[in-house]
Amino acid sequence: xxxxxxxxxxxxxxxxxxxxxxxxxxxxxxxxxxxxxxxxxxxxxxxxxxxxxxxxxxxxxxxxxxxxxxxxxxxxxxxxxxxxxxxxxxxxxxxxxxxxxxxxxxxxxxxxxxxxxxxxxxxxxxxxxxxxxxxxxxxxxxxxxxxxxxxxxxxxxxxxxxxxxxxxxxxxxxxxxxxxxxxxxxxxxxxxxxxxxxxxxxxxxxxxxxxxxxxxxxxxxxxxxxxxxxxxxxxxxxxxxxxxxxxxxxxxxxxxxxxxxxxxxxxxxxxxxxxxxxxxxxxxxxxxxxxxxxxxxxxxxxxxxxxxxxxxxxxxxxxxxxxxxxxxxxxxxxxxxxxxxxxxxxxxxxxxxxxxxxxxxxxxxxxxxxxxxxxxxxxxxxxxxxxxxxxxxxxxxxxxxxxxxxxxxxxxxxxxxxxxxxxxxxxxxxxxxxxxxxxxxxxxxxxxxxxxxxxxxxxxxxxxxxxxxxxxxxxx
Numbered sequence: 001x002x003x004x005x006x007x008x009x010x011x012x013x014x015x016x017x018x019x020x021x022x023x024x025x026x027x028x029x030x031x032x033x034x035x036x037x038x039x040x041x042x043x044x045x046x047x048x049x050x051x052x053x054x055x056x057x058x059x060x061x062x063x064x065x066x067x068x069x070x071x072x073x074x075x076x077x078x079x080x081x082x083x084x085x086x087x088x089x090x091x092x093x094x095x096x097x098x099x100x101x102x103x104x105x106x107x108x109x110x111x112x113x114x115x116x117x118x119x120x121x122x123x124x125x126x127x128x129x130x131x132x133x134x135x136x137x138x139x140x141x142x143x144x145x146x147x148x149x150x151x152x153x154x155x156x157x158x159x160x161x162x163x164x165x166x167x168x169x170x171x172x173x174x175x176x177x178x179x180x181x182x183x184x185x186x187x188x189x190x191x192x193x194x195x196x197x198x199x200x201x202x203x204x205x206x207x208x209x210x211x212x213x214x215x216x217x218x219x220x221x222x223x224x225x226x227x228x229x230x231x232x233x234x235x236x237x238x239x240x241x242x243x244x245x246x247x248x249x250x251x252x253x254x255x256x257x258x259x260x261x262x263x264x265x266x267x268x269x270x271x272x273x274x275x276x277x278x279x280x281x282x283x284x285x286x287x288x289x290x291x292x293x294x295x296x297x298x299x300x301x302x303x304x305x306x307x308x309x310x311x312x313x314x315x316x317x318x319x320x321x322x323x324x325x326x327x328x329x330x331x332x333x334x335x336x337x338x339x340x341x342x343x344x345x346x347x348x349x350x351x352x353x354x355x356x357x358x359x360x361x362x363x364x365x366x367x368x369x370x371x372x373x374x375x376x377x378x379x380x381x382x383x384x385x386x387x388x389x390x391x392x393x394x395x396x397x398x399x400x401x402x403x404x405x406x407x408x409x410x411x412x413x414x415x416x417x418x419x420x421x422x423x424x425x426x427x428x429x430x431x432x433x434x435x436x437x438x439x440x441x442x443x444x445x446x447x448x449x450x451x452x453x454x455x456x457x458x459x460x461x462x463x464x465x466x467x468x469x470x471x472x473x474x475x476x
Contacts (some may be wrong), residue, residue, distance in 0.1 A: 042157040047077035049124040061145040067295035072152045112202030122203035132186035144175040148263040155223040160232040165241035249421045276373025301365040316381040349392045356384035401442035464475035
């Protein structure tokens with residue numbers, strides 16, 4: 001029995017050691033697979049550069065674009081063509097947190113910056129030409145960061161040497177295009193830049209459009225069913241670059257040519273979808289932010305949001321508690337009120353109200369979620385308006401009328417059951433028409449109340465009367 005027990009113990013120990021070794025081998029093999037990054041023949045690419053007041057917003061948009069492509073499980077590498085002055089912490093975040101490959105490049109000199117119609121914000125967009133230098137890939141889909149992907153578009157890698165979408169009847173859009181990288185083409189493009197090739201807008205749109213002038217005459221792209229690649233130039237169906245303005249006309253997509261895959265936002269810069277005020281002004285703004293919520297999140301902005309909320313709540317509390325003291329100070333009498341001081345007080349009162357509506361808009365982080373942004377805006381405007389109300393003894397209801405009007409307009413714009421964009425626009429116009437007399441009336445009442453207070457000399461501290469027997473001034 002003793003020998004059998006000893007043998008049993010050795011067998012158990014042997015199997016335990018064997019299981020541990022197998023576990024180590026499996027873990028090592030798993031780590032090897034995890035660490036080994038799959039090489040892809042194709043790539044999605046976008047670009048980043050510095051030197052605009054909106055660098056951070058475009059950085060956030062770039063990360064959301066990259067993560068949305070990761071979420072769609074695209075079969076391609078994700079490339080960010082970044083200028084050398086992009087901060088290293090942004091580069092690390094793109095590489096380590098988002099899974100992108102960052103290619104650092106020098107900014108291409110823009111020879112068109114002296115043109116009469118040149119827009120300075122497009123000064124560095126010619127960096128997009130570096131996409132042709134990515135010769136490790138068979139095909140590259142070059143993207144602007146304001147693209148919103150609805151589904152995977154890997155079939156684009158079957159397109160030819162150059163393919164783009166005509167969202168304008170005569171001009172293709174460079175917000176998304178397919179290219180075959182080529183050192184020769186890249187060198188030729190740089191050479192034509194140096195020799196001053198004609199460029200109608202001085203940006204990437206005009207240069208690339210002039211470089212491929214015959215694209216309008218090319219056939220429409222239809223991906224081969226056998227998965228093979230095409231050669232030559234092709235027009236892409238409109239479904240790969242659905243202009244958001246089409247949606248705003250009908251409030252739904254009706255793009256018959258090609259899959260409805262990608263939304264682009266080529267409109268006004270301040271109405272790009274990542275800004276918190278973009279919704280409900282633009283109905284699609286919330287869709288972009290929902291995409292961000294599911295991918296990148298809002299952790300970067302939340303500390304600032306919390307601090308600002310605490311400050312605004314503190315202002316509300318202090319103005320409420322200090323109101324008797326403020327009133328006591330404001331209702332001191334004076335012997336004489338000059339018209340100059342009256343005008344100055346009117347000016348201060350008006351600007352304090354305007355500041356209550358402008359300052360929160362200016363300081364709230366621009367890329368926060370619209371629901372959070374508008375909530376913080378109303379909180380901030382209420383808090384700062386309370387300072388004006390209590391300092392100048394203004395009627396609260398009339399001062400808050402503009403804030404109520406803004407809230408009402410947001411409700412009108414956010415109403416989800418309009419049949420089309422025309423009806424929505426008419427509803428907003430009708431609301432503004434009905435609200436205008438109310439707003440004007442509230443302004444009149446505020447000014448009348450302020451004028452009455454000034455005529456009663458309620459805002460000026462009483463100046464001391466000179467006395468031969470006293471060196472002190474009485475305030476009451």
